Amino acid sequence: MHDDRPLVEERLERALRQFIRPAQYAARVPLALSVWHAPGEPVPVAEALAETYEPFQAGSDWGKPWSTSWFRLEGQVPREWEGRHVEAVIDPGFTGRGRASRRRAWCTTPRGCP
Known part of the structure; x- marks a missing residue:
């Protein structure tokens, strides 16, 4: 019996990348990112909210x-999105490399409320 698993997994990943993920959140707007590194x-x-934040590029190491x-x-x-459910989809990053490859995030409002 042939093991077609790698081929099937590749096709599934391509379908996810090309069709499913883009359709999941079809309407998008860019967000301006900035960062402050706590000493x-x-x-x-x-x-933390009172500190000075610097511009940050999505996908950069941090x-x-x-x-x-x-x-921030x-x-x-x-x-035109008025009345629709709106959410920010944020991936803090998982590189899979090394002990510090996992990230976690906690979100607050501008006033610091979770």
């Missing part, structure tokens, strides 16, 4: 192992 231990939300980085995401919801 040392994590800090209170109020302190933070050393066990470090804390705060991100800003954007405008188009008027």
